[in-house]
Amino acid sequence: MKKEDTVKLISAEGFEFVVDKEAAMVSQTIHNMLTSPGSFSERQHGEVTFPEISTTILEKICQYFYWHLQFASGKETEFPIEPELTLELMMAANYLHT
Amino acid sequence: MGGVCSRKQEGDTDDRPQEGISRKYSKKSGSLKWLTSSLSSPMINFHLQNGECPSLLDLCVRKISQDIDRYSSMSMLPRDMSQLIFNELVRCHRLTSASLEVFRDCALQDLYLGEYSAVNDSWMDVISSQGSSLLSVDVSGSDVTDYGLTYLKDCKNLQALNLNHCDQISDYGLKDISGLTNLTSLSFRRNNAISAQGMSNFSGLVNLVKLDLERCPGVHGGLVHLQGLTKLESLNLKWCNCITDADMKPLSELANLTSLELSCSKVTDFGITFLEGLQKLSMLNLEGCLVTSACLGFLAELPALSILNLNRCNLSGNGCEKLSYLRNLKALNLGSTGITDACLAHVKGLTKLESLILDSCKIGDHGLANLAGLQQLKCLELSDTEVGSNGLRHLSGLSSLEKLNLSFTEVSDIGLRKLRGLSSLKSLNLDARHVTDAGLAALTNLTGLTDLDLFGARITDSGTSHLRSFKNLRSLEICSGGLTDAGMKNIKELSSLMFLNLSQNGNLTNKSLELISGLTGLISLNVSNSRITSAGLHHLKTLKNLRSLTLESCKVTANDIKKLQSTDLPNLVSFRPE
Numbered sequence: 001m002k003k004e005d006t007v008k009l010i011s012a013e014g015f016e017f018v019v020d021k022e023a024a025m026v027s028q029t030i031h032n033m034l035t036s037p038g039s040f041s042e043r044q045h046g047e048v049t050f051p052e053i054s055t056t057i058l059e060k061i062c063q064y065f066y067w068h069l070q071f072a073s074g075k076e077t078e079f080p081i082e083p084e085l086t087l088e089l090m091m092a093a094n095y096l097h098t
Numbered sequence: 099m100g101g102v103c104s105r106k107q108e109g110d111t112d113d114r115p116q117e118g119i120s121r122k123y124s125k126k127s128g129s130l131k132w133l134t135s136s137l138s139s140p141m142i143n144f145h146l147q148n149g150e151c152p153s154l155l156d157l158c159v160r161k162i163s164q165d166i167d168r169y170s171s172m173s174m175l176p177r178d179m180s181q182l183i184f185n186e187l188v189r190c191h192r193l194t195s196a197s198l199e200v201f202r203d204c205a206l207q208d209l210y211l212g213e214y215s216a217v218n219d220s221w222m223d224v225i226s227s228q229g230s231s232l233l234s235v236d237v238s239g240s241d242v243t244d245y246g247l248t249y250l251k252d253c254k255n256l257q258a259l260n261l262n263h264c265d266q267i268s269d270y271g272l273k274d275i276s277g278l279t280n281l282t283s284l285s286f287r288r289n290n291a292i293s294a295q296g297m298s299n300f301s302g303l304v305n306l307v308k309l310d311l312e313r314c315p316g317v318h319g320g321l322v323h324l325q326g327l328t329k330l331e332s333l334n335l336k337w338c339n340c341i342t343d344a345d346m347k348p349l350s351e352l353a354n355l356t357s358l359e360l361s362c363s364k365v366t367d368f369g370i371t372f373l374e375g376l377q378k379l380s381m382l383n384l385e386g387c388l389v390t391s392a393c394l395g396f397l398a399e400l401p402a403l404s405i406l407n408l409n410r411c412n413l414s415g416n417g418c419e420k421l422s423y424l425r426n427l428k429a430l431n432l433g434s435t436g437i438t439d440a441c442l443a444h445v446k447g448l449t450k451l452e453s454l455i456l457d458s459c460k461i462g463d464h465g466l467a468n469l470a471g472l473q474q475l476k477c478l479e480l481s482d483t484e485v486g487s488n489g490l491r492h493l494s495g496l497s498s499l500e501k502l503n504l505s506f507t508e509v510s511d512i513g514l515r516k517l518r519g520l521s522s523l524k525s526l527n528l529d530a531r532h533v534t535d536a537g538l539a540a541l542t543n544l545t546g547l548t549d550l551d552l553f554g555a556r557i558t559d560s561g562t563s564h565l566r567s568f569k570n571l572r573s574l575e576i577c578s579g580g581l582t583d584a585g586m587k588n589i590k591e592l593s594s595l596m597f598l599n600l601s602q603n604g605n606l607t608n609k610s611l612e613l614i615s616g617l618t619g620l621i622s623l624n625v626s627n628s629r630i631t632s633a634g635l636h637h638l639k640t641l642k643n644l645r646s647l648t649l650e651s652c653k654v655t656a657n658d659i660k661k662l663q664s665t666d667l668p669n670l671v672s673f674r675p676e
Contacts, residue, residue, distance in 0.1 A: 068151050071151040
């Protein structure tokens with residue numbers, strides 16, 4: 001995996017998730033951060049920090065990114081969501097336009 | 099985010115609060131119209147079509163709705179999030195008085211509970227707890243009483259209130275509404291108890307733009323209280339058969355009125371004279387009123403009039419000359435009147451017309467020559483007239499025509515060729531007994547068709563092969579009995595179908611259900627009077643969008659359908675047998 005094809009998503013606790021750019025771009029918010037001319041550091045370093053998203057939630061979101069790609073390629077499975085995460089996940093999904 | 103000022107909602111249309119229950123009950127059974135109307139409402143987020151990936155937000159909203167009993171409050175969520183969850187619960191009919199409690203003090207803006215018959219006064223406490231955030235409430239068809247309305251007194255920012263079919267609300271309850279001066283839209287359809295006295299409470303609602311009192315039989319004499327409501331733009335008094343000419347006088351002050359519905363009232367030509375000052379009136383519905391051709395002269399004085407409904411009025415063949423004065427008309431309904439071929443000469447010059455309804459008039463092929471120049475015409479209804487194949491040549495140049503109704507006419511296969519050039523056509527009704535497979539074959543270049551009604555046309559399996567040309571079909575009816583399972587091979591290719599009526603085809607078996615099981619966009623399906631049995635129902639499991647299923651006179655019981663509904667068809671809200 002070439003570095004420029006990946007992006008590093010960093011949770012509130014500082015935990016780093018390295019994911020394919022294609023997957024991360026499922027989020028409209030991340031897409032904008034990585035492509036809009038105004039956002040320098042994210043675009044330059046391929047790193048986005050989410051001080052308000054916990055590690056557990058960010059991990060779930062990364063799982064969703066890959067599930068979304070699979071779905072788009074025709075593999076329609078169920079995406080499991082643990083009930084105890086749902087509210088927090090919902091708010092993060094809203095923030096990330098995902 | 100600052101409450102009222104920043105109000106911005108998706109799909110927030112003026113029409114929304116008027117939809118819902120009334121449509122559902124007012125339509126003849128088997129009609130698809132109420133289903134289509136609910137499509138546009140903002141709270142019905144339609145289930146995703148196959149292949150479209152649900153967003154994580156959608157998935158979370160659905161998950162929370164499924165597990166709603168796990169939660170005690172949503173008040174920690176931002177308003178727009180809790181609103182999404184609320185809407186989803188309503189959509190899938192999961193909201194109960196217990197789960198409603200979760201939304202106490204959530205600052206919700208819109209509570210559309212118009213399809214919830216379980217709603218009663220005990221719900222009003224949580225509803226009113228939204229306080230100054232609350233902008234619109236629809237509890238139509240509920241058991242809310244006058245007492246329940248007292249809760250709304252403090253929801254001062256309320257802009258829209260729908261209390262249609264709330265038969266426990268009377269004049270007494272209107273007192274509590276009188277202080278809601280931010281109301282712009284108020285609806286009380288089908289209320290027997292409201293009288294002129296109660297309407298005095300409306301006189302302070304100075305911001306009212308839209309008032310709907312459809313089917314309120316006791317409001318005679320009450321319109322005087324509307325005199326000061328100068329912002330009023332839309333007034334619906336349809337089916338208020340108590341309304342007389344005397345009630346028209348107070349309306350003459352309402353200079354901003356753009357839309358007035360008086361269908362089936364007792365208004366006569368004299369009453370119409372009071373409307374002459376309404377310079378902005380663009381829509382006037384006089385369907386079934388006692389007016390005659392004599393009112394056309396007064397109507398000609400209304401400069402903005404563009405939509406006029408005179409259906410079932412006492413218009414006769416004589417005295418219709420003044421129709422020609424109504425040059426700004428875009429839509430004219432002359433259905434079921436005494437209009438004749440000769441009268442159509444006065445319609446000839448109404449070149450702005452986009453919609454013309456001549457249903458059940460004594461007109462024939464000869465009269466249609468007058469319509470040939472109406473180039474703006476998008477909708478033309480000639481159903482139940484004497485029009486035959488010869489007349490259709492006058493229509494062949496109407497290139498804007500999108501909707502054409504030729505049901506119950508004498509039109510036959512040979513005439514249909516004249517329609518080949520109508521490339522804008524989207525909706526075509528050929529429910530006529532002389533139309534057969536050969537007629538359909540002549541129309542295969544009308545590839546833009548989305549709605550095709552062949553209810554009584556004599557279509558057989560071999561005719562269905564022509565349907566393959568109509569890839570965009572959303573609605574299809576073929577009910578003359580000529581179809582067998584073999585015909586389904588063609589119908590199953592119509593992947594855009596949402597409404598399908600194949601009733602009265604007595605030879606269709608469960609095999610047909612199997613063949614159409616891939617039509618996952620279907621919202622409504624009718625295969626009544628066929629050989630379908632309960633053993634075939636499992637083929638419908640894939641039709642997740644299905645909202646209406648009709649299998650009358652089949653070997654299927656209500657329980658069979660209910661079982662399917664609970665396991666596989668969550669969106670099914672209407673089914674027969676029931």
